[in-house]
Amino acid sequence: GAVVSQHPSRVICKSGTSVKIECRSLDFQATTMFWYRQFPKKSLMLMATSNEGSKATYEQGVEKDKFLINHASLTLSTLTVTSAHPEDSSFYICSARGASLDRGYGYTFGSGTRLTVV
Amino acid sequence: AQTVTQSQPEMSVQEAETVTLSCTYDTSESDYYLFWYKQPPSRQMILVIRQEAYKQQNATENRFSVNFQKAAKSFSLKISDSQLGDAAMYFCAGNQGGKLIFGQGTELSVKP
Numbered sequence: 001g002a003v004v005s006q007h008p009s010r011v012i013c014k015s016g017t018s019v020k021i022e023c024r025s026l027d028f029q030a031t032t033m034f035w036y037r038q039f040p041k042k043s044l045m046l047m048a049t050s051n052e053g054s055k056a057t058y059e060q061g062v063e064k065d066k067f068l069i070n071h072a073s074l075t076l077s078t079l080t081v082t083s084a085h086p087e088d089s090s091f092y093i094c095s096a097r098g099a100s101l102d103r104g105y106g107y108t109f110g111s112g113t114r115l116t117v118v
Numbered sequence: 119a120q121t122v123t124q125s126q127p128e129m130s131v132q133e134a135e136t137v138t139l140s141c142t143y144d145t146s147e148s149d150y151y152l153f154w155y156k157q158p159p160s161r162q163m164i165l166v167i168r169q170e171a172y173k174q175q176n177a178t179e180n181r182f183s184v185n186f187q188k189a190a191k192s193f194s195l196k197i198s199d200s201q202l203g204d205a206a207m208y209f210c211a212g213n214q215g216g217k218l219i220f221g222q223g224t225e226l227s228v229k230p
Contacts, residue, residue, distance in 0.1 A: 032216065038161075043209065044220045080230060095218065107153075107218050109163035 002028050006110025013084055013117055021079045021113045023094030028108075029074035030096035035067070036090045038112075041044055049075045069070075084117040120145040120214035124221035131200045132229050138185075139195045139224045141210030150213055154184070154195045157207040157223075166208070169193065202228050 013019045023033060027077040032051050036044040048064075050056035050071035058064045068080040077096070081088050091093075094110040122143045131137035143152065145182040169177045169186050177184050182196045193212075197204055205228045210221040 034217065041207070041223075042227065043222045046217060046219065049217060055126075092163075095163075097216070107165075107213075112161050114146065 002096075002098065002108040004030075004094065004108045004110045006086045006113060007096050008113060009111060010114045011116070014113070015085055015117055016083055018082045019084055019115060021081075021092055021094075021115075022076045023096065023110050025075045025096045025098070025108070028096075028098040030077070030098055033071055033073065034095040034097075034107075035069060035077075035079050036093045038093060040091075044093060047079075049079035050062070074111055081115065084115070086117045089115055089117045098115065119221045120147070120150075120212050122210050122212050122219050122221035122226050124210050126224045127222070127229060128225045128227070130227045131204075133200055135200055136196060136198045137226065138202055139197075139208050139210075139226070140195045141195070141221055143191050143210070143212050143221075145191075145212060145214055146180060147214060147225075152184075152186070152193045153211045153213075153218070154182070154193075155209045155211060155220075156204075157209060159206070166179070167195065186208060197226075200228050202230060204228050 005024045006072050007022050035047045038044050045080045047062045048058045050069050052071050052074050056069035071077040093112045150171045150208050152169045167177050167179045167182050183196045185194045200217045207223045209223050211218050
């Protein structure tokens with residue numbers, strides 16, 4: 001089945017620095033990738049949608065300059081949290097879809113990244 | 119825009135018993151899918167079951183089944199013969215414009 005690898009699983013960074021999270025589709029071409037943010041015991045909040053080779057589409061209220069998304073290839077999307085602050089601490093999850101996949105089955109999730117900004 | 123609502127923040131079930139988790143939704147699309155995902159403490163999202171809106175027959179996957187009421191925009195999940203490993207957060211979700219939109223989640227605990 002479709003597998004999505006997300007790294008790192010945990011990261012601690014200092015306030016003001018940037019951190020990059022990678023999301024890779026291992027056995028399929030991900031034409032679309034989604035980035036979610038999840039607070040403890042809360043739902044997944046969609047942050048942005050990215051299509052390979054084009055600019056990401058951000059959801060309302062998400063700062064595009066704070067959360068930089070790059071989807072340069074069909075197997076890799078990255079989320080960079082720039083100038084991180086403690087309020088950016090959260091659990092970030094990526095999801096990928098392939099054009100060839102039945103759109104009902106096409107959402108495969110990474111294992112998530114726990115970001116802590118100190 | 120699509121909305122997905124889960125009105126039960128927490129549910130509890132006795133091992134081997136049956137429990138039903140509720141979900142309602144609203145969508146402007148005529149053709150859509152609905153999903154139930156499980157998120158255990160590891161936080162890995164696991165697809166439990168999916169339903170295609172144009173299919174009238176309710177989806178079933180082993181001990182998991184749904185009650186899809188299209189007119190009422192209701193999509194509940196029934197877990198039969200509950201097991202300790204079923205304890206997790208359960209999210210109802212629907213796709214809108216290619217995006218997956220989640221409900222608030224229901225935390226299910228299973229009592230031995």
